[in-house]
Amino acid sequence: MSGHERSGGPVRRGLRFLAARWRVLVRLGAWSVLETAQTFLVGYAPARALDAGFLAGRTGTGLAWLAVAAVGVVAGAYGTGRVYRAVADLVEPLRDRLVERVVARGVREADGGALSRLTQQVEIARDTFAGLVMVSRSFVFTTVGALIGLFSLAPALLPVVAVPLAAGLGLFLASLRPLARRQEAFLTADEALAGHLGAVCPGLRDVTAAGAEARIAADVGERVDAELRAARSLARWSVLRVAALAVGGQLPAVLLLAAAPLLLDRGVTAGALVGALAYVTQSLLPALRDLVHGLGTSGSRLVVVLRRLTAPARPASGTGTPVPPPARRGGTRPSPALAVSSLTFAYGPAGTPVIDGLDLTLPAGSRLAVVGPSGIGKSTLTALVAGLLTPRHGSIHVCGHPVPGPAAAARRVLIPQEAYVHGGTLAENLGHLRPEPVPEEELLAAAEAVGLAPLLDALGGPDAVVDPAALSAGERQLIALTRAYLSYAPLALLDEATCHLDPEAEERAERAFAARPGGTLVVVAHRLGSARRADRVLLMDGPRTACGSHDELVRRSPAYRALAGGRPPSQPALAAGDADRVDPVAGPGLAGDGRHVVAHRPVGQVQAPRDLRDGGALGGQG
Numbered sequence: 024m025s026g027h028e029r030s031g032g033p034v035r036r037g038l039r040f041l042a043a044r045w046r047v048l049v050r051l052g053a054w055s056v057l058e059t060a061q062t063f064l065v066g067y068a069p070a071r072a073l074d075a076g077f078l079a080g081r082t083g084t085g086l087a088w089l090a091v092a093a094v095g096v097v098a099g100a101y102g103t104g105r106v107y108r109a110v111a112d113l114v115e116p117l118r119d120r121l122v123e124r125v126v127a128r129g130v131r132e133a134d135g136g137a138l139s140r141l142t143q144q145v146e147i148a149r150d151t152f153a154g155l156v157m158v159s160r161s162f163v164f165t166t167v168g169a170l171i172g173l174f175s176l177a178p179a180l181l182p183v184v185a186v187p188l189a190a191g192l193g194l195f196l197a198s199l200r201p202l203a204r205r206q207e208a209f210l211t212a213d214e215a216l217a218g219h220l221g222a223v224c225p226g227l228r229d230v231t232a233a234g235a236e237a238r239i240a241a242d243v244g245e246r247v248d249a250e251l252r253a254a255r256s257l258a259r260w261s262v263l264r265v266a267a268l269a270v271g272g273q274l275p276a277v278l279l280l281a282a283a284p285l286l287l288d289r290g291v292t293a294g295a296l297v298g299a300l301a302y303v304t305q306s307l308l309p310a311l312r313d314l315v316h317g318l319g320t321s322g323s324r325l326v327v328v329l330r331r332l333t334a335p336a337r338p339a340s341g342t343g344t345p346v347p348p349p350a351r352r353g354g355t356r357p358s359p360a361l362a363v364s365s366l367t368f369a370y371g372p373a374g375t376p377v378i379d380g381l382d383l384t385l386p387a388g389s390r391l392a393v394v395g396p397s398g399i400g401k402s403t404l405t406a407l408v409a410g411l412l413t414p415r416h417g418s419i420h421v422c423g424h425p426v427p428g429p430a431a432a433a434r435r436v437l438i439p440q441e442a443y444v445h446g447g448t449l450a451e452n453l454g455h456l457r458p459e460p461v462p463e464e465e466l467l468a469a470a471e472a473v474g475l476a477p478l479l480d481a482l483g484g485p486d487a488v489v490d491p492a493a494l495s496a497g498e499r500q501l502i503a504l505t506r507a508y509l510s511y512a513p514l515a516l517l518d519e520a521t522c523h524l525d526p527e528a529e530e531r532a533e534r535a536f537a538a539r540p541g542g543t544l545v546v547v548a549h550r551l552g553s554a555r556r557a558d559r560v561l562l563m564d565g566p567r568t569a570c571g572s573h574d575e576l577v578r579r580s581p582a583y584r585a586l587a588g589g590r591p592p593s594q595p596a597l598a599a600g601d602a603d604r605v606d607p608v609a610g611p612g613l614a615g616d617g618r619h620v621v622a623h624r625p626v627g628q629v630q631a632p633r634d635l636r637d638g639g640a641l642g643g644q645g
């Protein structure tokens with residue numbers, strides 16, 4: 024059993040703390056007696072003023088008793104002032120103790136943020152503790168004063184008030200523990216949400232750059248839902264407090280009024296009845312209300328805060344949410360890396376569909392090149408797969424997980440044409456999509472594979488600080504590609520992500536992605552070379568949309584043949600080298616070797632025609 028366990032929970036430690044300060048408690052009790060006396064006079068003095076004074080025709084006596092009540096109020100106020108001093112003597116040592124603990128822990132952990140957070144919690148603990156002492160002390164002495172007063176006025180009054188009071192108090196005490204648990208659950212959920220938002224909000228730019236909006240929104244949504252559930256549960260239990268207050272504080276007044284004829288018959292005087300009502304409405308009800316609200320809310324908050332402040336330090340841990348590794352299903356058939364079914368999308372509700380009824384299935388480990396005229400919808404398709412756009416119809420699954428959704432988002436990485444590089448070290452940039460720091464050997468191996476190694480050396484290694492503005496567009500693309508390569512996402516979507524690289528560098532990067540174990544690659548092809556390297560090519564071209572291998576498409580699709588320069592499959596359309604760069608506005612079939620496959624055409628629908636189904640894996644319902 025650990026030292027922490029031996030020292031007991033916060034309640035037990037609190038009791039030990041109080042026991043060690045019994046002298047202060049005695050002083051507190053002594054001054055509180057004045058409050059008892061005042062409460063006693065709240066009902067007794069008006070009762071005597073009525074019975075012995077005004078109702079008996081002795082106005083002077085009546086006024087004298089009222090004066091006694093006034094003196095009681097003044098004496099009570101003085102006593103309350105002294106009580107505050109005693110409470111301070113009780114509360115400040117608690118604060119000092121907690122501060123000592125917190126500072127010691129802050130120094131040990133060298134965590135300034137935690138220190139200021141905990142110091143703030145110390146203040147909450149001190150204020151709450153002071154409030155609790157005042158409220159519970161006041162309830163005890165007020166109740167004693169009122170019950171003695173009731174008994175003095177007429178013993179018959181005592182059960183009418185004491186029985187419902189005890190029942191209400193019992194109900195409240197019984198609800199304390201479950202309420203405290205719900206309160207703690209609510210506070211924990213609230214803090215989890217606040218902590219998560221605190222981490223997410225400063226990084227919104229990064230979230231957008233990494234295409235992680237859906238995943239982050241889902242994560243935040245989960246925490247909001249958890250807090251909502253906790254708040255609802257707390258609210259349901261809080262109803263018990265209202266019931267306790269009604270039974271213990273308001274029912275006695277109703278019973279006194281209902282039983283008035285009976286009580287008067289039994290010799291209870293009118294003054295005593297008025298005095299009893301004064302006890303109930305002026306003393307007991309407010310004291311019970313303060314207790315219920317004070318102990319019910321602040322008490323459980325104090326327990327939570329004390330538990331935190333006195334808990335042993337937690338070991339440091341990473342802050343990021345781990346990205347789940349690629350799904351592996353031993354024995355069962357793996358889900359396709361990408362499954363698109365009847366996908367239809369248009370920008371705006373009245374817009375012409377950019378993609379219309381597209382079906383596409385990509386097994387894990389395959390390489391797909393997406394080609395087609397400019398503006399046909401290639402980037403739109405990758406944005407849909409990434410969950411950045413919502414389809415009008417149809418469904419998309421990444422590794423068996425529906426898009427949009429956090430599981431699918433964690434399994435794909437989208438690298439857009441405009442690479443995002445942020446300030447900070449190269450290692451931070453490259454490890455951006457990993458929940459844990461990437462080991463240096465892995466970082467260097469990735470840089471070597473993707474083709475970043477020369478730049479990495481030139482910049483001064485992984486710890487070199489990057490100035491994004493000083494990098495060329497191609498260098499930024501290499502960094503973004505290596506970052507994506509290092510991510511755990513099995514599906515990489517390269518949307519013209521290599522357009523600023525020379526053909527050799529592009530080929531090297533694509534081959535590196537294709538060689539990732541279990542990795543699936545979708546490339547919006549910038550050059551025909553990408554299409555020729557791919558297992559499959561998706562030609563997006565309205566009604567002429569087709570899918571197949573490069574050679575198949577050259578044979579079967581006039582549109583593709585036109586795009587590829589009308590060469591038969593045996594004759595390579597692409598010669599590597601600088602000739603690969605062509606005029607992007609050249610029309611289909613105009614360029615020779617090194618053709619740019621993105622030729623311009625008017626905006627049209629992308630349909631997957633029935634005659635171009637690819638062995639069932641790809642087909643259109645056009």
Ligand SMILES: Nc1ncnc2c1ncn2[C@@H]1O[C@H](COP(=O)(O)OP(=O)(O)OP(=O)(O)O)[C@@H](O)[C@H]1O
Nearest residue numbers: 370377395396397398399400401402403404621626
């Ligand atoms: N946010 C948008 N709002 C409205 N229309 C859009 C939006 N983004 C793209 N489009 C239109 O959707 C069509 C498809 O665009 P998309 O960017 O997907 O084409 P693309 O094939 O990737 O083109 P390129 O090869 O030139 O990058 C185009 O007509 C484009 O103008």
